[in-house]
Amino acid sequence: MLFYSEFKIQIYNPNLNLYQDPLYVSKHLLDSRKQNEIVVFLWDPVSEDSDWTSILKSNYLLTEEQIKEYKNSKQNQKEQILNQQQQSGDIIEINENNVCPVSCKFTNVQEELVESHLILFDPYYLDKDNWKRIPLSLPEKHPHQKFGLMHYKAKSEYSILNSDSYNNLMDLRISYYNSTFKDLDITLACPPNSSYSIKNTMDLLLNKHSDDDFIKRKSMVFISSNCNDGLSSIRTKLVEIMSKKLQIESLGSCLANTNLVIKKKSQIKNLYERIQYNMNIYKQYKFVICFENDNSTNYITEKVFTALYAGAIPIYMGTKDISNWVPSGSIINLNDFKTIDQVIKYIKDIKDGKVDYKRFFEWKEKGELEPKVIDKLERCINSINTKCKICQELSKHLTKADRDYRLSTMSVDHSFSHYTPxxxxxxxxxxxxxxxxxxxxxxxxxxxxxxxxxxxxxxxxxxxxxxxxxxxxxxxxxxxxxxxxxxxxxxxxxxxxxxxxxxxxxxxxxxxxxxxxxxxxxxxxxxxxxxxxxxxxxxxxxxxxxxxxxxxxxxxxxxxxxxxxxxxxxxxxxxxxxxxxxxxxxxxxxxxxxxxxxxxxxxxIVGFEGQTDKPLSISEExxxxxxxxxxxxxxxxxxxxxxxxxxxxxxxxxxxxxxxxxxxxxxxxxxxxxxxxxxxxxxxxxxxx
Incomplete structure (x- = not known):
């Protein structure tokens, strides 16, 4: 569980392009914003050490007006704050880029479940197949609440995503495909660190590597821990065929052929740590095999972006629309070849100098990324931008009664003393x-x-x-x-x-x-x-x-x-x-x-009295x-x-x-x-x- 004293947020000023002095806010002030605040609850996380860690730790998204208000409050005078902190531990340092047009909070604290406006589910926390035999635990849904399915998993890997009974429970879908609202389409084009701004990530992609650095690198690497689930057996078989004619180091549990021991997937805490860890490995290689375990439209995992961050050439197999995601000319796309033998020959030609490897880095010479790539970076599943869009869309569909529910039924300390299911x-x-x-x-x-x-x-x-x-x-x-x-x-x-x-x-x-x-x-x-x-x-x-x-x-x-x-x-x-x-x-x-x-x-009755705006689809329902x-x-x-x-x-x-x-x-x-x-x-x- 997370506690208020652990929350750390920094305010980033996009106009000045620098981080301002840390802002100190009293928990009491944050609680006083409950009437206008939207609460998003992440249902039943396994632990904080998961792919959603950064979402959980984002806690508050604040409006510019609120930041100004807190800056002008007496609680932000550092001397007084430090005294208070020693006495009560009630002061929170805000030090992350979390500005949003609406006030919003993400949480997995169980006591805040009933007061939340949106409960998000992710199949990552379900056994891939046992849901067919073992009943799932689902929360009771209260009048002011909505259910949302937020995931970036392949349907072939998580069969519950094909269940109409499960999908029909959801009011909102936030995914890489068919999201309820287009602005809620998400990606795994995420940076290697949760503190990165969009500009930091763009700079990382555009970072140029010297010819000596590239030439000194080892040939090719393949890392995978999923050998047979879903369509991954096809991926494993193709790499096995390629390894007979190309020098490929397989470091994961699939086709392992080196003595190098790397971390298991279960030992890596979250998405950011996985990207950072794999990026450090990819920096040692010229080519990285980035084969997806599913070729669904828009299903593109973090592999290809991790390889690009590392300055390697991704060898990609997966969705046919990959060109809409990555810098033009930056990858070797198996969709451009008729046979795997043609792919192998093309890679050999690059290694032998018959095809200039520099052509895969020409996009960096422009000094700027194409809009299509920036759009995917901004849609990272764990970014402040994505969280803010979720809150903004949700805000459009909340009635006055939805917002008033928190004040009318919940106690100040978020306990169940007023409302108990x-x-x-x-x-x-x-x-x-x-x-x-x-x-x-x-x-x-x-x-x-x-x-x-x-x-x-x-x-x-x-x-x-x-x-x-x-x-x-x-x-x-x-x-x-x-x-x-x-x-x-x-x-x-x-x-x-x-x-x-x-x-x-x-x-x-x-x-x-x-x-x-x-x-x-x-x-x-x-x-x-x-x-x-x-x-x-x-x-x-x-x-x-x-x-x-x-x-x-x-x-x-x-x-x-x-x-x-x-x-x-x-x-x-x-x-x-x-x-x-x-x-x-x-x-x-x-x-x-x-x-x-x-x-x-x-x-x-309260929700529809005096409502002058035309109700949106969820309100009509x-x-x-x-x-x-x-x-x-x-x-x-x-x-x-x-x-x-x-x-x-x-x-x-x-x-x-x-x-x-x-x-x-x-x-x-x-x-x-x-x-x-x-x-x-x-x-x-x-x-x-």
Whole structure:
């Protein structure tokens, strides 16, 4: 984890082209900017020592106005600051180029997850294949938040990037291809040091090496630790063929043929360190084999730029559009040859002097880089420029309610003292929630008949006849009950009893794993083909049944976790969360959206009151969901937040406008349901285990 006292940022003045005196800022001042600040959270990093290290350490992006404000504040008087620092450690030295039109912060501090506006995911932190078998842990998504997929990985190497279920969770894509916004296209054209400005990197590329230096260098080098994953087996085979006719030193774990021991990939902390380390090796060679493990459009790793930094000639294989990235005439591109033998002959001609090697460095003589190359440098995945663009794009899609959320729900010290994501655990001993409808402004709203949707997150610990929602008489169908039944195989199926029949899901679920389950009841439609009962598990359509009998009205109370009128043996044993009831038959698209979208009706009303600007695409989607919430008649998220009654631990607030609040009630064995903190759910993308 990072701590405030570790943050070091330096202010770079592009007009003066020099670093100014260090700026000292009080943490208290930085906290006071919360209302206007955007927070980006990096989900579940393995450690600080990763490719995202520089993003994590960027912390605050400040506007020019804020910098002026801090410079004029008393806290920036060095003498006073040093005294304060000794007393409280509350002073931060800002010493990096981090000016941005919007105020923004990147973090992976767990306590700041709930207040963040964007949660970024990267497949780098997932096992390449185990996601198909082992459920992923994903955070609950709150009304003010968006999910973003930020990565620079080949689809052939990380198969989850081909999963529609995973991709559909994301509101934003930040990648080297098909980003949500063109300005968010990113590259690995990064410098060898996080402190480098764009000008520093340009100077490094344009640095001229003497003829003696080049002539004294060894012939050719190949470094790779990925020998077979994805399409890398093709790369390995080609290098093996070339090595039979050319002198190639292979230093990595693939085709190693020297006694030189180099660092393993796991020993190199981040992208910058990898570029710096390999650049120092490449400086010893005339040619560097830069073969990608995938030839996808725009998939260009740091290899070719690292070779150019080192003053070597890259031998490149990969995307066909490489010429749009590197200085013209700077590489040997395998796409320009018909056979590998032609490539080998051309390299031999350069070594024998038949082709002048100096032609590969003529671009340096101009003293400036082509705009296409500068553009790629500015889009480095870890650059201040890229981080600023992320924040700027995100800022365009945040409503006033999104920004106010931090002040209204979070405490000053970023703890969960005001807002705690919780789930409910039931022991299966008769403990339950009794829904109080007497004081509801929507009396009769739970007497569902023709069109309704029931849904919840469930994690059963055992199986039996276990009620999720029940408004029925045991042994009869005079209302509805939504439950999980045990199968002969010992697993569970989702069931709805309503109308004049009981309907079951086709696929079963396993115990001790989170599932999102939903059932849609549709009846009395003019088009008889729409009269259906439809089940969805994790948003995937499951069983579909014809249905021509509406649900009966009754005077039974709605009970969660137990039968409404019947034995305690039907009590739910496991965990429940985000229970929703709509008096509308929702579509599959609506259900998929609601799996991770936690609605807050008050929030959405505030978000659209007085909004004069035309909503952008993401806001339009939010407005569409707002219309869905008009049909929300019960929503229990079990979370602790300022609007809840903190004095009554048994009170469960209904987040819908209907105010169908509930009370935790004990069974005959004196057992109450318990609430537990949880920031995430283990979720499988395999439909069903």
């Amino acid at each position: 919780l789930y409910l655990e039931m022991k299966g001993l008769g403990d339950h929630i009794l829904v109080q409808q007497d004081n509801s402004p929507c009396k009769g709203s739970l007497n569902l008949q023709d069109h309704y949707t029931l849904m919840a997150w469930v994690r059963p610990l055992s199986f039996g006849d276990q009620r999720i929602l029940d408004k029925n008489q045991a042994g009869k169908i005079d209302g509805f009950n939504f439950d999980i039944q045990k199968t002969e195989s010992g697993r569970g199926v989702v069931r709805l009893c309503a109308g004049d029949n009981c309907f079951e899901s086709h696929n079963s679920i396993s115990n001790d794993l989170w599932y999102h389950v939903a059932v849609v009841f549709d009846c009395n439609n003019f088009d008889v083909h729409k009269n259906r009962v439809r089940f969805y598990i994790n948003g995937n359509k499951d069983a579909v049944y014809d249905n021509f009998t509406p649900t009966k009205k009754n005077r039974h109370p709605l009970v969660i976790g137990r039968t409404s009128n019947g034995p305690d043996s039907h009590s739910f044993h496991g965990k429940l969360d985000n229970i929703m009831i709509f008096n509308k038959s929702l579509s599959q698209q609506d259900i998929k959206q609601l799996i991770w979208d936690k609605p807050s009706l008050d929030y959405n 939010k407005l569409k969901r707002f219309k869905i919430y008009q049909n929300l008649v019960l929503y229990y998220d079990f979370d602790n937040n300022p609007s809840h009654d903190k004095t009554d631990r048994l009170f469960i607030k209904d987040q819908s406008l209907c105010g169908n609040h509930g009370r935790l009630s004990k069974g005959p064995r004196e057992d109450f349901p318990e609430k537990f903190a949880s920031i995430s759910k283990e979720y499988t993308f395999n439909k069903f285990l």
